[in-house]
Amino acid sequence: MKNPSRRQFLKGLLGLSAAGIFTAAGGFGYARYLEPHMLETNFVPIKHPLIPKGFDRFRIVQFSDTHLSEHFTARELLDVVRNMNRLDPDLIVFSGDLIDKPHRYREHERAVQALQKLSAPYGKLAIYGNHDHGGYGTKVYQTLMASAGFRVLRNDLIKLELIDGSMIEIASLDDVMLGRPNYKGTLSKLTTDAFSILLVHEPDAALTAKDYPxxxxxxxHTHGGQVQLPLFGPLITPPYGEIYTEGMYEIGEMKVYVNRGIGTTRLPLRFLSKPEITVFELAAEMM
Structure with missing residues (x-):
C-alpha cells in the first residue's frame, strides 16, 4: 500500500475540518434526510459526425450506483423506475453497483420486480461495478439482472442496429477494481467509422480508453464525491474515480460522462451531490 503524500494528507485533514464545520452548522439533517431524495434528471445532448441519421434523437437513459440497502430500498427503486419510464428511453443503461452489501441484502425479489418494469424498445444493458463483485455477489448480480430483463455485459462489444440499417457500437469493460477488464481485447475491436460508446463503472478507465476509438x-462509481463542500469539492473520491468525478469531460476526441448515482455507501449522506438520472440524446450532424 502506498503511503499518502503530504498533499493528500493535508487535503484529508482540511476535509475533516470542513466536515466538522459542516456538521456543526446544521448541514447534517439536510445531507441525511433531504438531498439523498432530491433526484435530478440531467439531459445531455451528444452530437457527433459519426452518429447516423437513424439515431438522431435516440435516447439513452443511464442510472447508476443504486446501492440497495436499508437506506435506499426496493420500494424507492420503484419510484426511480417510474421516473425513468416517463423519459421515453430508447435504450436503458445501468452502470453498476446495484446492492451495497450483496452478502447481507435480502430483498432480491422486490428489486427484480422493480427493475422488470423498466421498458425500452432497444433493451436494457448492465455492467459490473465493484460492489457487484464484492461480497461474493458476482453470480448473484448476473442472475438478478438477467431475471429483470437486462443484458449483462463484461468485456463485450455489441452492434446496435436499427431497422433502417444504421448502427452504433457499444463496448463494455468489466469492473476495474475487482473484475478483469480487458482493454485491448475489447476496445481494439472498435471501428473508426462507427460511433462508439464505452460502458465502464470507473471513470478513470478513460486514461487507458482514450488510446482507442x-x-x-x-x-x-464516484457519487460525485457524495459529500462536497464549496471551494473544496468532494471530500472523498474512490479509487479510479479521483480524476473524473462528475459531469462531462473531454479527453482529446473522447467525451467522458460521470453519473453521480442514486444511492449512497459508507455513510447515508449527500451534500451538493444530488442523485442523478442522465438522458443522453444523440444528434446526427446533418449535411
Missing part, C-alpha cells in the same frame, strides 16, 4: 464513455 471511443467516442463517448459512460461511467458512475
Amino acid at each position: 471511443v467516442n463517448l464513455q459512460i461511467s458512475g
Whole structure:
C-alpha cells in the first residue's frame, strides 16, 4: 500500500475540518434526510459526425450506483423506475453497483420486480461495478439482472442496429477494481467509422480508453464525491474515480460522462451531490 503524500494528507485533514464545520452548522439533517431524495434528471445532448441519421434523437437513459440497502430500498427503486419510464428511453443503461452489501441484502425479489418494469424498445444493458463483485455477489448480480430483463455485459462489444440499417457500437469493460477488464481485447475491436460508446463503472478507465476509438464513455462509481463542500469539492473520491468525478469531460476526441448515482455507501449522506438520472440524446450532424 502506498503511503499518502503530504498533499493528500493535508487535503484529508482540511476535509475533516470542513466536515466538522459542516456538521456543526446544521448541514447534517439536510445531507441525511433531504438531498439523498432530491433526484435530478440531467439531459445531455451528444452530437457527433459519426452518429447516423437513424439515431438522431435516440435516447439513452443511464442510472447508476443504486446501492440497495436499508437506506435506499426496493420500494424507492420503484419510484426511480417510474421516473425513468416517463423519459421515453430508447435504450436503458445501468452502470453498476446495484446492492451495497450483496452478502447481507435480502430483498432480491422486490428489486427484480422493480427493475422488470423498466421498458425500452432497444433493451436494457448492465455492467459490473465493484460492489457487484464484492461480497461474493458476482453470480448473484448476473442472475438478478438477467431475471429483470437486462443484458449483462463484461468485456463485450455489441452492434446496435436499427431497422433502417444504421448502427452504433457499444463496448463494455468489466469492473476495474475487482473484475478483469480487458482493454485491448475489447476496445481494439472498435471501428473508426462507427460511433462508439464505452460502458465502464470507473471513470478513470478513460486514461487507458482514450488510446482507442471511443467516442463517448459512460461511467458512475464516484457519487460525485457524495459529500462536497464549496471551494473544496468532494471530500472523498474512490479509487479510479479521483480524476473524473462528475459531469462531462473531454479527453482529446473522447467525451467522458460521470453519473453521480442514486444511492449512497459508507455513510447515508449527500451534500451538493444530488442523485442523478442522465438522458443522453444523440444528434446526427446533418449535411
